[in-house]
Amino acid sequence: MLNEEKAREDLQEILKGREYQIYQNDSAGLLETWWNQVKEWFADLLADMFPSLEPSKNFAGTTLTIIIIIFSILLLLLIFILVRNGKRRKTLRQNKPLQTINEMHWSYHKHLAEANKLEALNDYTTSTRHMFLALLLYFHEKELLKARIWKTNWEYYDELKKVNQQWASQFYHLALIFDEVTYGKRVISKDEYIQFKNEAMKWLIEDEELRKDNRK
Template identity: 35%
Template sequence: MSSYQSKREQLNDILSNKEYQVYYQDNRSLLDRIWDKLSEWLGKLLKSIFQSFDPGTTVGNSILSVILIVILGALIIGVVAIVMIFLRKRRLKKLQPFSSSNQLEWDYQRHLAVASQYAMEKEFRLATRHQFLAFLLILDDRNLLLARLWKTNWDYYDELKQKDITLARDFYQLALFFEKTTYGEQQISEEDFNQYQNNIEQWMKAIAQTYQSHTEIGER
Protein backbone atom coordinates (compact mmCIF):
# COMPACT_ATOMS: atom_id res chain seq x y z
CA MET A 1 0.00 0.00 0.00
CA SER A 2 1.39 3.37 -0.98
CA SER A 3 2.16 6.06 1.56
CA TYR A 4 -0.52 8.27 -0.01
CA GLN A 5 -3.26 5.64 0.33
CA SER A 6 -2.22 4.87 3.90
CA LYS A 7 -2.39 8.52 4.92
CA ARG A 8 -5.71 8.92 3.16
CA GLU A 9 -7.21 5.99 5.07
CA GLN A 10 -5.90 7.37 8.33
CA LEU A 11 -7.47 10.72 7.54
CA ASN A 12 -10.82 9.06 6.74
CA ASP A 13 -10.68 7.14 10.02
CA ILE A 14 -10.06 10.34 11.93
CA LEU A 15 -12.86 12.21 10.20
CA SER A 16 -15.29 9.34 10.83
CA ASN A 17 -14.84 9.67 14.58
CA LYS A 18 -17.83 11.04 16.51
CA GLU A 19 -16.09 14.21 17.63
CA TYR A 20 -15.52 15.21 14.03
CA GLN A 21 -18.88 14.04 12.65
CA VAL A 22 -20.71 16.30 15.06
CA TYR A 23 -19.69 19.29 12.96
CA TYR A 24 -21.61 17.87 9.99
CA GLN A 25 -24.79 17.30 11.93
CA ASP A 26 -27.74 19.69 11.85
CA ASN A 27 -27.97 20.85 15.45
CA ARG A 28 -30.81 23.26 14.87
CA SER A 29 -34.00 22.81 16.86
CA LEU A 30 -37.23 21.76 15.17
CA LEU A 31 -38.57 25.31 15.37
CA ASP A 32 -35.37 26.66 13.79
CA ARG A 33 -35.69 24.21 10.90
CA ILE A 34 -39.35 25.06 10.35
CA TRP A 35 -38.54 28.77 10.46
CA ASP A 36 -35.70 28.34 7.94
CA LYS A 37 -37.90 26.27 5.62
CA LEU A 38 -40.66 28.87 5.74
CA SER A 39 -38.16 31.68 5.20
CA GLU A 40 -36.68 29.86 2.21
CA TRP A 41 -40.13 29.22 0.70
CA LEU A 42 -41.31 32.79 1.28
CA GLY A 43 -38.03 34.20 -0.05
CA LYS A 44 -38.39 32.26 -3.29
CA LEU A 45 -42.02 33.35 -3.59
CA LEU A 46 -41.20 37.03 -3.11
CA LYS A 47 -38.23 36.82 -5.48
CA SER A 48 -40.49 35.33 -8.17
CA ILE A 49 -42.89 38.27 -7.74
CA PHE A 50 -40.31 41.03 -7.18
CA GLN A 51 -37.15 40.35 -9.19
CA SER A 52 -35.18 42.97 -7.28
CA PHE A 53 -35.91 41.29 -3.94
CA ASP A 54 -32.87 39.57 -2.43
CA PRO A 55 -33.62 37.44 0.66
CA GLY A 56 -29.90 37.12 1.36
CA THR A 57 -29.46 40.76 2.31
CA THR A 58 -30.05 42.22 5.76
CA VAL A 59 -33.04 44.19 4.52
CA GLY A 60 -34.47 41.20 2.69
CA ASN A 61 -34.05 38.96 5.73
CA SER A 62 -35.75 41.56 7.95
CA ILE A 63 -38.70 41.79 5.56
CA LEU A 64 -39.03 37.99 5.56
CA SER A 65 -38.96 37.90 9.37
CA VAL A 66 -41.65 40.58 9.71
CA ILE A 67 -43.93 38.87 7.16
CA LEU A 68 -43.50 35.47 8.81
CA ILE A 69 -44.23 36.88 12.27
CA VAL A 70 -47.42 38.54 10.97
CA ILE A 71 -48.54 35.34 9.21
CA LEU A 72 -47.85 33.13 12.25
CA GLY A 73 -49.56 35.64 14.56
CA ALA A 74 -52.65 35.65 12.35
CA LEU A 75 -52.67 31.84 12.29
CA ILE A 76 -52.44 31.63 16.08
CA ILE A 77 -55.26 34.16 16.52
CA GLY A 78 -57.36 32.26 13.98
CA VAL A 79 -56.82 28.92 15.72
CA VAL A 80 -57.67 30.40 19.13
CA ALA A 81 -60.83 32.01 17.70
CA ILE A 82 -61.94 28.73 16.09
CA VAL A 83 -61.34 26.81 19.33
CA MET A 84 -63.30 29.39 21.35
CA ILE A 85 -66.23 29.25 18.90
CA PHE A 86 -66.16 25.45 19.01
CA LEU A 87 -66.19 25.39 22.81
CA ARG A 88 -69.05 27.90 22.95
CA LYS A 89 -71.11 25.87 20.50
CA ARG A 90 -70.49 22.70 22.51
CA ARG A 91 -71.67 24.50 25.64
CA LEU A 92 -74.83 25.72 23.93
CA LYS A 93 -75.53 22.25 22.57
CA LYS A 94 -75.31 20.49 25.94
CA LEU A 95 -77.29 22.59 28.41
CA GLN A 96 -81.06 23.07 28.65
CA PRO A 97 -82.14 26.44 30.09
CA PHE A 98 -85.43 25.07 31.48
CA SER A 99 -84.51 22.73 34.34
CA SER A 100 -88.10 21.72 35.17
CA SER A 101 -91.54 21.66 33.58
CA ASN A 102 -92.76 24.20 36.16
CA GLN A 103 -90.41 26.84 34.77
CA LEU A 104 -91.77 26.16 31.29
CA GLU A 105 -95.38 26.42 32.45
CA TRP A 106 -94.94 29.93 33.87
CA ASP A 107 -95.64 32.86 31.58
CA TYR A 108 -92.89 35.36 30.88
CA GLN A 109 -94.47 38.02 33.13
CA ARG A 110 -94.09 35.73 36.14
CA HIS A 111 -90.43 35.07 35.34
CA LEU A 112 -89.85 38.81 35.03
CA ALA A 113 -91.44 39.40 38.43
CA VAL A 114 -89.27 36.71 40.01
CA ALA A 115 -86.17 38.14 38.31
CA SER A 116 -86.94 41.57 39.76
CA GLN A 117 -87.42 40.10 43.21
CA TYR A 118 -84.07 38.28 43.08
CA ALA A 119 -82.39 41.45 41.79
CA MET A 120 -83.71 43.37 44.81
CA GLU A 121 -82.22 40.65 47.04
CA LYS A 122 -78.86 40.96 45.19
CA GLU A 123 -79.19 37.39 43.93
CA PHE A 124 -78.05 38.34 40.44
CA ARG A 125 -77.29 34.82 39.20
CA LEU A 126 -80.88 33.72 39.86
CA ALA A 127 -82.19 37.03 38.55
CA THR A 128 -80.26 36.48 35.31
CA ARG A 129 -81.70 32.99 34.97
CA HIS A 130 -85.33 34.10 35.24
CA GLN A 131 -84.72 37.14 33.04
CA PHE A 132 -83.45 34.83 30.29
CA LEU A 133 -86.28 32.34 30.74
CA ALA A 134 -88.75 35.22 30.37
CA PHE A 135 -87.00 36.14 27.13
CA LEU A 136 -87.34 32.58 25.83
CA LEU A 137 -91.01 32.49 26.69
CA ILE A 138 -91.86 35.74 24.93
CA LEU A 139 -90.00 34.41 21.88
CA ASP A 140 -92.21 31.32 22.13
CA ASP A 141 -95.33 33.47 22.62
CA ARG A 142 -94.51 35.40 19.43
CA ASN A 143 -93.93 32.25 17.38
CA LEU A 144 -90.22 32.89 16.92
CA LEU A 145 -89.28 29.58 18.51
CA LEU A 146 -90.93 26.62 20.23
CA ALA A 147 -89.92 26.35 23.89
CA ARG A 148 -89.46 22.77 25.09
CA LEU A 149 -87.89 21.24 28.20
CA TRP A 150 -85.38 19.13 26.25
CA LYS A 151 -84.13 21.89 23.97
CA THR A 152 -80.78 23.63 24.35
CA ASN A 153 -79.94 27.24 23.60
CA TRP A 154 -78.25 26.05 20.41
CA ASP A 155 -81.60 24.59 19.30
CA TYR A 156 -83.28 27.93 19.98
CA TYR A 157 -80.51 29.82 18.20
CA ASP A 158 -80.95 27.58 15.16
CA GLU A 159 -84.71 28.25 15.13
CA LEU A 160 -84.23 32.01 15.45
CA LYS A 161 -81.85 32.09 12.49
CA GLN A 162 -84.74 31.02 10.30
CA LYS A 163 -86.89 33.93 11.48
CA ASP A 164 -84.64 36.89 12.32
CA ILE A 165 -80.87 36.68 11.87
CA THR A 166 -80.19 39.92 13.79
CA LEU A 167 -82.22 38.70 16.75
CA ALA A 168 -80.47 35.32 16.53
CA ARG A 169 -77.01 36.93 16.79
CA ASP A 170 -77.99 38.94 19.88
CA PHE A 171 -79.69 35.89 21.37
CA TYR A 172 -76.42 33.97 20.97
CA GLN A 173 -74.56 36.55 23.09
CA LEU A 174 -77.33 36.72 25.69
CA ALA A 175 -77.37 32.93 25.92
CA LEU A 176 -73.60 32.80 26.44
CA PHE A 177 -73.82 35.30 29.29
CA PHE A 178 -76.70 33.33 30.83
CA GLU A 179 -74.73 30.09 30.67
CA LYS A 180 -71.49 31.57 32.00
CA THR A 181 -73.31 32.96 35.04
CA THR A 182 -75.61 29.98 35.57
CA TYR A 183 -73.30 27.05 34.85
CA GLY A 184 -69.82 28.56 34.73
CA GLU A 185 -70.02 30.13 38.19
CA GLN A 186 -68.97 33.49 36.76
CA GLN A 187 -69.43 36.30 39.26
CA ILE A 188 -71.98 38.89 38.17
CA SER A 189 -72.20 42.42 39.52
CA GLU A 190 -75.27 44.61 39.80
CA GLU A 191 -73.99 46.66 36.86
CA ASP A 192 -73.59 43.51 34.75
CA PHE A 193 -77.11 42.40 35.53
CA ASN A 194 -78.63 45.83 34.85
CA GLN A 195 -76.94 45.92 31.43
CA TYR A 196 -78.12 42.38 30.69
CA GLN A 197 -81.65 43.17 31.85
CA ASN A 198 -81.73 46.33 29.73
CA ASN A 199 -80.61 44.44 26.60
CA ILE A 200 -83.29 41.79 27.05
CA GLU A 201 -86.04 44.29 27.83
CA GLN A 202 -85.21 46.29 24.71
CA TRP A 203 -85.56 43.17 22.61
CA MET A 204 -88.78 42.16 24.39
CA LYS A 205 -90.33 45.56 23.60
CA ALA A 206 -89.26 45.35 19.97
CA ILE A 207 -90.61 41.80 19.68
CA ALA A 208 -93.94 42.76 21.28
CA GLN A 209 -94.35 45.59 18.75
CA THR A 210 -93.28 43.57 15.72
CA TYR A 211 -94.64 40.05 16.20
CA GLN A 212 -98.13 38.82 17.10
CA SER A 213 -98.70 36.49 20.03
CA HIS A 214 -100.46 33.10 19.92
CA THR A 215 -103.54 34.72 21.47
CA GLU A 216 -103.75 37.54 18.94
CA ILE A 217 -103.42 35.10 16.05
CA GLY A 218 -106.09 32.81 17.58
CA GLU A 219 -108.55 35.68 17.94
CA ARG A 220 -108.31 36.38 14.23
Template identity: 35%
Template sequence: MSRSNDGKEQLKEILDRPEYQAYEQESQTASQRLLDVVAQWVKELLETWFPNFQVSDSAINGWIYFFGFIGIGILLFLFIKVMGRLSSEKKLSQKRTFSVTSDLAWSSEKHVEEADARAADGQFSEAARHVFLGMLLDFDARGLVEVKTWKTNGDYEKELQDSDHTLVADFSFLAKIFDQITYGNRTLQKEEFAEFRFRAFQWMDQEGRKDA
Protein backbone atom coordinates in the same frame (compact mmCIF):
# COMPACT_ATOMS: atom_id res chain seq x y z
CA MET B 1 -45.21 -19.15 10.31
CA SER B 2 -44.65 -19.31 6.56
CA ARG B 3 -47.02 -16.40 5.98
CA SER B 4 -45.23 -14.38 8.64
CA ASN B 5 -41.86 -15.11 7.05
CA ASP B 6 -43.22 -14.26 3.61
CA GLY B 7 -44.46 -10.92 4.94
CA LYS B 8 -41.09 -10.11 6.46
CA GLU B 9 -39.33 -11.02 3.24
CA GLN B 10 -41.65 -8.79 1.21
CA LEU B 11 -41.12 -5.89 3.58
CA LYS B 12 -37.35 -6.36 3.45
CA GLU B 13 -37.51 -6.48 -0.33
CA ILE B 14 -39.43 -3.20 -0.44
CA LEU B 15 -37.03 -1.49 1.94
CA ASP B 16 -34.05 -2.68 -0.11
CA ARG B 17 -35.37 -1.33 -3.38
CA PRO B 18 -33.24 1.44 -4.90
CA GLU B 19 -36.16 3.88 -5.21
CA TYR B 20 -37.02 3.54 -1.48
CA GLN B 21 -33.38 3.95 -0.48
CA ALA B 22 -33.14 7.05 -2.68
CA TYR B 23 -36.27 8.48 -1.05
CA GLU B 24 -34.84 7.86 2.42
CA GLN B 25 -31.56 9.50 1.53
CA GLU B 26 -33.32 12.48 -0.03
CA SER B 27 -35.49 12.94 3.08
CA GLN B 28 -32.49 12.73 5.37
CA THR B 29 -30.53 15.13 3.17
CA ALA B 30 -33.36 17.69 3.19
CA SER B 31 -33.67 17.46 6.97
CA GLN B 32 -29.92 17.80 7.40
CA ARG B 33 -29.81 20.82 5.09
CA LEU B 34 -32.55 22.52 7.11
CA LEU B 35 -30.72 21.76 10.35
CA ASP B 36 -27.46 23.12 8.90
CA VAL B 37 -29.16 26.35 7.82
CA VAL B 38 -30.71 26.88 11.26
CA ALA B 39 -27.45 25.97 12.99
CA GLN B 40 -25.48 28.41 10.83
CA TRP B 41 -28.00 31.17 11.54
CA VAL B 42 -27.79 30.55 15.30
CA LYS B 43 -23.98 30.47 15.17
CA GLU B 44 -23.79 33.78 13.30
CA LEU B 45 -26.26 35.31 15.71
CA LEU B 46 -24.19 34.23 18.72
CA GLU B 47 -21.00 35.50 17.10
CA THR B 48 -22.64 38.87 16.50
CA TRP B 49 -23.88 39.19 20.06
CA PHE B 50 -20.89 37.56 21.76
CA PRO B 51 -17.75 37.99 19.57
CA ASN B 52 -15.46 36.24 22.06
CA PHE B 53 -17.82 33.35 22.72
CA GLN B 54 -16.76 30.07 21.09
CA VAL B 55 -19.25 27.27 20.61
CA SER B 56 -19.03 24.03 18.64
CA ASP B 57 -21.42 22.98 15.90
CA SER B 58 -22.49 19.94 17.92
CA ALA B 59 -23.42 22.15 20.87
CA ILE B 60 -25.50 24.39 18.60
CA ASN B 61 -27.29 21.35 17.18
CA GLY B 62 -27.98 20.19 20.72
CA TRP B 63 -29.51 23.55 21.59
CA ILE B 64 -31.67 23.47 18.48
CA TYR B 65 -33.04 20.05 19.39
CA PHE B 66 -33.54 21.11 23.01
CA PHE B 67 -35.47 24.30 22.24
CA GLY B 68 -37.28 22.53 19.41
CA PHE B 69 -38.64 19.97 21.87
CA ILE B 70 -39.65 22.77 24.24
CA GLY B 71 -41.43 24.58 21.42
CA ILE B 72 -43.29 21.44 20.40
CA GLY B 73 -44.26 20.87 24.03
CA ILE B 74 -45.64 24.40 24.35
CA LEU B 75 -47.62 24.08 21.12
CA LEU B 76 -49.02 20.73 22.25
CA PHE B 77 -50.02 22.23 25.61
CA LEU B 78 -51.79 25.17 23.94
CA PHE B 79 -53.54 22.81 21.52
CA ILE B 80 -54.84 20.67 24.40
CA LYS B 81 -56.04 23.77 26.28
CA VAL B 82 -57.88 25.15 23.24
CA MET B 83 -59.48 21.80 22.43
CA GLY B 84 -60.51 21.40 26.07
CA ARG B 85 -62.14 24.82 26.09
CA LEU B 86 -63.96 24.15 22.80
CA SER B 87 -65.15 20.80 24.13
CA SER B 88 -66.38 22.45 27.33
CA GLU B 89 -68.28 25.13 25.42
CA LYS B 90 -69.80 22.48 23.17
CA LYS B 91 -71.04 20.53 26.18
CA LEU B 92 -72.55 23.70 27.65
CA SER B 93 -74.36 24.48 24.41
CA GLN B 94 -75.95 21.02 24.46
CA LYS B 95 -77.63 21.58 27.85
CA ARG B 96 -81.39 22.06 27.92
CA THR B 97 -82.46 25.68 28.45
CA PHE B 98 -85.53 25.04 30.61
CA SER B 99 -84.07 22.39 32.90
CA VAL B 100 -86.69 23.02 35.61
CA THR B 101 -90.36 22.55 34.73
CA SER B 102 -91.44 25.41 37.01
CA ASP B 103 -89.36 27.86 34.95
CA LEU B 104 -91.36 26.93 31.88
CA ALA B 105 -94.64 27.32 33.78
CA TRP B 106 -93.89 30.96 34.61
CA SER B 107 -94.92 33.79 32.32
CA SER B 108 -92.44 36.12 30.69
CA GLU B 109 -93.57 38.94 32.97
CA LYS B 110 -93.01 36.82 36.10
CA HIS B 111 -89.45 35.99 35.02
CA VAL B 112 -88.77 39.69 34.49
CA GLU B 113 -90.13 40.53 37.94
CA GLU B 114 -88.02 37.76 39.48
CA ALA B 115 -84.96 39.05 37.62
CA ASP B 116 -85.44 42.54 39.08
CA ALA B 117 -85.84 41.09 42.57
CA ARG B 118 -82.69 38.98 42.25
CA ALA B 119 -80.72 41.94 40.87
CA ALA B 120 -81.84 44.08 43.82
CA ASP B 121 -80.29 41.44 46.12
CA GLY B 122 -77.06 41.44 44.12
CA GLN B 123 -77.71 38.02 42.57
CA PHE B 124 -76.85 39.17 39.06
CA SER B 125 -76.16 35.75 37.54
CA GLU B 126 -79.53 34.39 38.67
CA ALA B 127 -81.18 37.63 37.56
CA ALA B 128 -79.69 37.24 34.08
CA ARG B 129 -80.95 33.67 33.91
CA HIS B 130 -84.52 34.83 34.54
CA VAL B 131 -84.16 37.64 32.00
CA PHE B 132 -83.11 35.12 29.37
CA LEU B 133 -85.95 32.72 30.14
CA GLY B 134 -88.42 35.60 30.09
CA MET B 135 -87.09 36.68 26.71
CA LEU B 136 -87.53 33.17 25.29
CA LEU B 137 -91.10 32.95 26.58
CA ASP B 138 -91.77 36.34 25.01
CA PHE B 139 -90.41 35.00 21.71
CA ASP B 140 -92.66 31.97 22.09
CA ALA B 141 -95.74 34.15 22.62
CA ARG B 142 -94.92 36.05 19.42
CA GLY B 143 -94.39 32.86 17.40
CA LEU B 144 -90.67 33.37 16.89
CA VAL B 145 -89.73 30.11 18.65
CA GLU B 146 -91.58 27.20 20.18
CA VAL B 147 -90.42 26.63 23.75
CA LYS B 148 -90.02 22.96 24.76
CA THR B 149 -88.35 21.37 27.79
CA TRP B 150 -86.05 19.21 25.62
CA LYS B 151 -84.71 22.05 23.49
CA THR B 152 -81.29 23.69 23.79
CA ASN B 153 -80.29 27.23 22.96
CA GLY B 154 -78.89 25.87 19.71
CA ASP B 155 -82.39 24.70 18.77
CA TYR B 156 -83.85 28.14 19.48
CA GLU B 157 -81.11 29.84 17.49
CA LYS B 158 -81.95 27.70 14.46
CA GLU B 159 -85.63 28.67 14.79
CA LEU B 160 -84.72 32.34 14.95
CA GLN B 161 -82.71 31.95 11.74
CA ASP B 162 -86.01 31.25 10.00
CA SER B 163 -88.41 33.46 11.96
CA ASP B 164 -86.31 36.63 12.48
CA HIS B 165 -82.62 36.43 11.61
CA THR B 166 -81.98 39.96 12.95
CA LEU B 167 -82.20 38.57 16.49
CA VAL B 168 -79.65 35.81 15.97
CA ALA B 169 -76.44 37.74 16.74
CA ASP B 170 -77.68 39.12 20.08
CA PHE B 171 -79.38 35.85 20.97
CA SER B 172 -76.16 33.90 20.36
CA PHE B 173 -74.27 36.34 22.63
CA LEU B 174 -76.87 36.08 25.41
CA ALA B 175 -77.22 32.31 25.06
CA LYS B 176 -73.49 31.78 25.53
CA ILE B 177 -73.53 33.79 28.76
CA PHE B 178 -76.69 32.00 29.92
CA ASP B 179 -75.03 28.60 29.44
CA GLN B 180 -71.92 29.74 31.30
CA ILE B 181 -73.79 31.08 34.34
CA THR B 182 -76.30 28.20 34.45
CA TYR B 183 -74.10 25.18 33.76
CA GLY B 184 -70.59 26.61 34.04
CA ASN B 185 -68.78 28.60 36.71
CA ARG B 186 -69.25 32.14 35.45
CA THR B 187 -70.50 34.84 37.83
CA LEU B 188 -71.85 38.10 36.44
CA GLN B 189 -71.02 41.49 37.91
CA LYS B 190 -73.47 44.39 38.05
CA GLU B 191 -72.18 46.04 34.88
CA GLU B 192 -72.27 42.76 32.95
CA PHE B 193 -75.84 42.12 34.04
CA ALA B 194 -76.86 45.64 32.97
CA GLU B 195 -75.56 44.98 29.45
CA PHE B 196 -77.19 41.53 29.40
CA ARG B 197 -80.54 42.98 30.48
CA PHE B 198 -80.39 45.79 27.95
CA ARG B 199 -79.58 43.50 25.02
CA ALA B 200 -82.37 41.10 25.98
CA PHE B 201 -85.02 43.75 26.61
CA GLN B 202 -84.45 45.51 23.30
CA TRP B 203 -85.86 42.45 21.51
CA MET B 204 -88.78 41.80 23.85
CA ASP B 205 -92.32 42.97 23.21
CA GLN B 206 -93.25 46.16 25.04
CA GLU B 207 -95.86 44.33 27.12
CA GLY B 208 -93.30 41.75 28.23
CA ARG B 209 -90.71 44.10 29.67
CA LYS B 210 -90.13 47.06 31.91
CA ASP B 211 -88.14 50.16 31.06
CA ALA B 212 -84.52 49.22 30.51
Protein backbone atom coordinates in the same frame (compact mmCIF):
# COMPACT_ATOMS: atom_id res chain seq x y z
CA MET C 1 -13.32 7.66 43.20
CA LEU C 2 -10.85 6.79 40.47
CA ASN C 3 -13.67 5.40 38.35
CA GLU C 4 -15.62 8.68 38.68
CA GLU C 5 -12.59 10.73 37.66
CA LYS C 6 -11.93 8.42 34.71
CA ALA C 7 -15.59 8.66 33.61
CA ARG C 8 -15.42 12.46 33.80
CA GLU C 9 -12.26 12.52 31.74
CA ASP C 10 -13.79 10.18 29.16
CA LEU C 11 -16.86 12.41 28.90
CA GLN C 12 -14.71 15.49 28.36
CA GLU C 13 -12.80 13.69 25.63
CA ILE C 14 -16.07 12.78 23.91
CA LEU C 15 -17.30 16.37 24.07
CA LYS C 16 -14.05 17.59 22.55
CA GLY C 17 -14.14 14.91 19.95
CA ARG C 18 -14.76 15.57 16.31
CA GLU C 19 -17.87 13.38 16.06
CA TYR C 20 -19.70 15.28 18.81
CA GLN C 21 -18.79 18.63 17.29
CA ILE C 22 -20.01 17.42 13.91
CA TYR C 23 -23.31 16.37 15.54
CA GLN C 24 -23.74 19.81 17.06
CA ASN C 25 -22.96 21.50 13.78
CA ASP C 26 -25.39 19.23 11.95
CA SER C 27 -28.17 20.06 14.46
CA ALA C 28 -27.52 23.79 14.14
CA GLY C 29 -27.34 23.44 10.39
CA LEU C 30 -30.67 21.59 10.30
CA LEU C 31 -32.44 24.34 12.25
CA GLU C 32 -30.87 27.01 10.08
CA THR C 33 -31.92 25.15 6.94
CA TRP C 34 -35.50 24.77 8.24
CA TRP C 35 -35.67 28.47 9.17
CA ASN C 36 -34.36 29.52 5.77
CA GLN C 37 -36.97 27.33 4.08
CA VAL C 38 -39.73 28.94 6.17
CA LYS C 39 -38.52 32.44 5.26
CA GLU C 40 -38.24 31.49 1.61
CA TRP C 41 -41.80 30.11 1.62
CA PHE C 42 -43.15 33.31 3.20
CA ALA C 43 -41.17 35.46 0.78
CA ASP C 44 -42.64 33.55 -2.19
CA LEU C 45 -46.13 33.80 -0.69
CA LEU C 46 -45.83 37.56 -0.22
CA ALA C 47 -44.40 37.91 -3.73
CA ASP C 48 -47.45 36.09 -5.13
CA MET C 49 -49.82 38.26 -3.08
CA PHE C 50 -47.99 41.51 -3.83
CA PRO C 51 -46.25 41.23 -7.22
CA SER C 52 -44.97 44.81 -7.01
CA LEU C 53 -43.03 43.99 -3.85
CA GLU C 54 -39.29 43.92 -4.45
CA PRO C 55 -37.47 41.71 -1.92
CA SER C 56 -34.23 43.06 -0.50
CA LYS C 57 -31.64 41.69 1.87
CA ASN C 58 -33.13 43.67 4.73
CA PHE C 59 -36.63 42.49 3.85
CA ALA C 60 -35.52 38.87 3.80
CA GLY C 61 -34.05 39.31 7.26
CA THR C 62 -35.60 41.46 9.97
CA THR C 63 -38.85 42.47 8.25
CA LEU C 64 -39.66 38.96 7.12
CA THR C 65 -38.93 37.57 10.59
CA ILE C 66 -41.37 40.07 12.14
CA ILE C 67 -44.04 39.09 9.59
CA ILE C 68 -43.57 35.40 10.40
CA ILE C 69 -43.85 36.08 14.14
CA ILE C 70 -47.04 38.12 13.66
CA PHE C 71 -48.50 35.43 11.40
CA SER C 72 -47.69 32.74 13.99
CA ILE C 73 -49.38 34.75 16.76
CA LEU C 74 -52.49 35.29 14.61
CA LEU C 75 -52.58 31.59 13.74
CA LEU C 76 -52.40 30.59 17.42
CA LEU C 77 -55.12 33.14 18.22
CA LEU C 78 -57.33 31.71 15.47
CA ILE C 79 -56.84 28.17 16.78
CA PHE C 80 -57.71 29.36 20.31
CA ILE C 81 -60.92 31.04 19.08
CA LEU C 82 -61.97 27.98 17.07
CA VAL C 83 -61.39 25.65 20.04
CA ARG C 84 -63.26 27.98 22.40
CA ASN C 85 -66.20 28.38 20.00
CA GLY C 86 -66.31 24.61 19.54
CA LYS C 87 -66.61 24.14 23.30
CA ARG C 88 -69.30 26.81 23.48
CA ARG C 89 -71.37 25.19 20.74
CA LYS C 90 -71.06 21.87 22.53
CA THR C 91 -72.41 23.50 25.69
CA LEU C 92 -75.35 25.00 23.79
CA ARG C 93 -76.17 21.56 22.40
CA GLN C 94 -76.11 19.87 25.82
CA ASN C 95 -77.78 22.15 28.36
CA LYS C 96 -81.50 22.84 28.53
CA PRO C 97 -82.49 26.29 29.86
CA LEU C 98 -85.94 25.21 31.10
CA GLN C 99 -85.37 22.73 33.91
CA THR C 100 -88.87 22.29 35.35
CA ILE C 101 -92.53 22.41 34.30
CA ASN C 102 -93.00 25.30 36.72
CA GLU C 103 -90.43 27.44 34.85
CA MET C 104 -92.23 26.68 31.62
CA HIS C 105 -95.61 27.67 33.05
CA TRP C 106 -94.37 31.00 34.35
CA SER C 107 -95.14 33.90 32.02
CA TYR C 108 -92.24 35.90 30.72
CA HIS C 109 -93.58 38.83 32.80
CA LYS C 110 -93.17 36.77 35.97
CA HIS C 111 -89.61 35.77 35.05
CA LEU C 112 -88.83 39.41 34.32
CA ALA C 113 -90.24 40.52 37.68
CA GLU C 114 -88.21 37.80 39.44
CA ALA C 115 -85.06 38.94 37.61
CA ASN C 116 -85.61 42.53 38.75
CA LYS C 117 -86.22 41.40 42.36
CA LEU C 118 -83.01 39.34 42.40
CA GLU C 119 -81.07 42.17 40.78
CA ALA C 120 -82.08 44.41 43.69
CA LEU C 121 -80.64 41.76 46.01
CA ASN C 122 -77.37 41.74 44.01
CA ASP C 123 -77.95 38.10 43.00
CA TYR C 124 -76.83 38.62 39.41
CA THR C 125 -76.28 34.93 38.68
CA THR C 126 -79.88 33.87 39.34
CA SER C 127 -81.16 37.13 37.91
CA THR C 128 -79.36 36.34 34.64
CA ARG C 129 -81.17 33.01 34.49
CA HIS C 130 -84.63 34.55 34.93
CA MET C 131 -83.87 37.39 32.52
CA PHE C 132 -82.90 34.87 29.84
CA LEU C 133 -85.97 32.71 30.51
CA ALA C 134 -88.12 35.83 30.23
CA LEU C 135 -86.65 36.46 26.78
CA LEU C 136 -87.06 32.81 25.76
CA LEU C 137 -90.72 32.70 26.80
CA TYR C 138 -91.30 36.08 25.14
CA PHE C 139 -90.14 34.57 21.85
CA HIS C 140 -92.41 31.60 22.57
CA GLU C 141 -95.38 33.88 23.20
CA LYS C 142 -94.71 35.73 19.95
CA GLU C 143 -94.48 32.33 18.16
CA LEU C 144 -90.93 32.96 17.01
CA LEU C 145 -89.96 29.60 18.50
CA LYS C 146 -91.56 26.83 20.55
CA ALA C 147 -90.26 26.52 24.11
CA ARG C 148 -90.03 22.97 25.42
CA ILE C 149 -88.32 21.50 28.51
CA TRP C 150 -86.33 19.02 26.43
CA LYS C 151 -84.95 21.62 24.01
CA THR C 152 -81.47 23.12 24.12
CA ASN C 153 -80.42 26.68 23.34
CA TRP C 154 -78.88 25.46 20.11
CA GLU C 155 -82.31 24.23 18.98
CA TYR C 156 -83.88 27.56 19.91
CA TYR C 157 -81.13 29.37 18.01
CA ASP C 158 -81.78 27.19 14.97
CA GLU C 159 -85.52 27.94 15.11
CA LEU C 160 -85.00 31.67 15.52
CA LYS C 161 -82.50 31.71 12.66
CA LYS C 162 -85.28 30.65 10.29
CA VAL C 163 -87.28 33.72 11.33
CA ASN C 164 -84.62 36.41 11.64
CA GLN C 165 -80.86 35.87 11.26
CA GLN C 166 -79.92 39.03 13.16
CA TRP C 167 -82.15 38.16 16.11
CA ALA C 168 -80.73 34.64 16.12
CA SER C 169 -77.16 36.00 16.31
CA GLN C 170 -78.07 38.28 19.21
CA PHE C 171 -79.86 35.42 20.97
CA TYR C 172 -76.82 33.19 20.43
CA HIS C 173 -74.60 35.74 22.18
CA LEU C 174 -76.96 35.96 25.17
CA ALA C 175 -77.33 32.17 25.28
CA LEU C 176 -73.54 31.77 25.57
CA ILE C 177 -73.43 34.12 28.55
CA PHE C 178 -76.44 32.39 30.11
CA ASP C 179 -74.81 28.97 29.80
CA GLU C 180 -71.46 30.16 31.16
CA VAL C 181 -73.13 31.79 34.17
CA THR C 182 -75.73 29.08 34.84
CA TYR C 183 -73.77 25.91 34.10
CA GLY C 184 -70.17 27.07 34.07
CA LYS C 185 -68.01 28.70 36.67
CA ARG C 186 -68.33 32.23 35.39
CA VAL C 187 -69.18 34.86 38.02
CA ILE C 188 -71.05 37.69 36.34
CA SER C 189 -70.37 41.20 37.62
CA LYS C 190 -72.94 43.94 38.02
CA ASP C 191 -71.72 45.77 34.90
CA GLU C 192 -71.80 42.55 32.85
CA TYR C 193 -75.30 41.79 34.08
CA ILE C 194 -76.55 45.30 33.23
CA GLN C 195 -75.19 44.90 29.70
CA PHE C 196 -76.82 41.45 29.44
CA LYS C 197 -80.11 42.87 30.71
CA ASN C 198 -80.03 45.84 28.31
CA GLU C 199 -79.51 43.54 25.33
CA ALA C 200 -82.38 41.28 26.40
CA MET C 201 -84.65 44.24 27.08
CA LYS C 202 -84.29 45.47 23.50
CA TRP C 203 -87.03 42.97 22.68
CA LEU C 204 -88.96 43.05 25.96
CA ILE C 205 -89.17 46.80 26.53
CA GLU C 206 -91.53 47.48 23.62
CA ASP C 207 -93.99 44.92 24.90
CA GLU C 208 -93.68 46.19 28.48
CA GLU C 209 -94.35 49.77 27.39
CA LEU C 210 -97.37 48.62 25.40
CA ARG C 211 -98.77 46.84 28.46
CA LYS C 212 -98.34 50.02 30.54
CA ASP C 213 -100.18 52.09 27.93
CA ASN C 214 -103.07 49.62 27.93
CA ARG C 215 -103.44 49.98 31.68
CA LYS C 216 -103.94 53.77 31.42
